[in-house]
Amino acid sequence: MGISVVMVTYESYPLTRRLLEPLVSGIGKELDEIILVDSASPDQTGKKLKADFPVINYLPMPENQGYGAAVNHGANQAKGDWLLIMNGDLEIHPAQISQLKELAEASGADVMAPLQETPEGNPIPTVRNFPTPTTILFARRSPLGVLLGSSGGYLCSLPDKTKGVNGFVGGACFMVRKKKFQEVGGFDPNFFLFVEDADLCKRLSESGAKIFFTPEVKVRHYWSFSTGQNALRKLRQQHKSLRYYFKKHFPNRRFSRAFLALLFWLQRGFFRLPGMKR
Template sequence: MSPSVLVVTVTYNTGQTLVSFFDSLATASTRPLSVVVVDNASSDLTLERETVARHGATLLELNQNAGYGAGVAAGVAGYGDDVDYILITNPDVSFTPGSIDVLVDAAEAAQTAGSVGPRIIDADGTVYPSARNLPSLRTGVGHALFARIWPSNPWSRSYRAERDYGQDSREAGWLSGACLLVRKRAYDAIGGFDSNFFMYFEDVDLGARLGKAGWRNIYVPDATVTHTGAHSTSRSAKRMEKAHHDSAYLYLSNKYSAWYLAPLRAVLKLGLAARSWWVTR
């Protein structure tokens, strides 16, 4: 029997992106796909309702914006357990023909894979660094301090794994939640996304917990998608920068949670708060 795939995407005032999303989804797999669109309390759902109904998908309308990970969790929980894989994807993603089949085949060939991720192309045609190393304190601090003023610094390059986006599949510490196929059994085993992350780092945390539980995160460049951009966040850049820094602290405080590391957590919180203020001043 062919593996079953549930596609879950989360919208927030991004209904216009669903048209091209569904158009590309139609040729992304020869398998039947179940699609759940979770809306995080958008101001107007007219276009979402029309588009979802036209494509025979399910629209789950939440009454508040609890964040990306919580939206995905609601979509998965609302669908039920009868599925082998969950394709977690942003609504502003376009799939190349057969790309979902390539991801499923890769996961089927590597039964220890908890997640597999495609090559992600930005709107300008560049490859997005979507399969990265888990951030350490050293690389995280170096990336935070120098990423904007010295983009090619060694800490940022190490964090983004920028030299490893060729034609070969490889393991990664984590894969971008912009488009990610997760084995349902692995997702259930670790409890899915941590909804404490409102936005950003929920995919880093997911990859870390999958790896800790013995699952592998595998980058599969033979599957390609295009990510056109964060439409819902571009209008609230300062708020999203704060969310990014808050999530970075949450991830690092979870990683360095021992009682004797309390002074380190205090320094991290202060430093990230100062950096957040600096970049949004």
């Protein structure tokens, strides 16, 4: 039961090259293959990486259709029974990927997510409860969340051992059985960015799949919140994805969707206030 790594990249050649180098050494050993999906990078990131590492399977996207669509494109070409899905800004080594697979098989998990850390070694809260109007109202970057210092139950305490979770795990790095991923149709490509992981895990859970988290495997994620106008664009995209999520999973709760639209409008205004934490 082999492992296919599906890595998505966009305009990040220097960083992705550095992080890809140790992974390539695992091809034919811990890994069956590395599939690099480039989301139409203007700087030709994918072409450059293919030239540097001819052994990888390079799949260019004709245009940037978002993270989920890119992952689906790579997963459809994968040979392994297990998929290690990851961003191009994440540091993980072949032995760690093999360990994830061993932990998943030993626990009967269909999804196994590692502990993600910042470059400084701080844990990233990547285990979360599924979005609801209440959790969004008190989320840590909402007006009430900032004022009250609350996450509204959206963020979960990271388990201190390998165990199943009732919510979802972050989509930047996780291992999943290819069969299960395909059974639910993979990522919903209507999510361009953000919340696609919550939607996928919700559909997996509803299908009976077991979602696990393990702190035994620690990976570095070279990602941080941007500031200024770029951060505001990200916030708008997150709101767009959340609106679609609620329309999809709560089709009869029109009042909740109207309430969320008002909340998002307030949050964007709050976000612009001087001195607010981004």
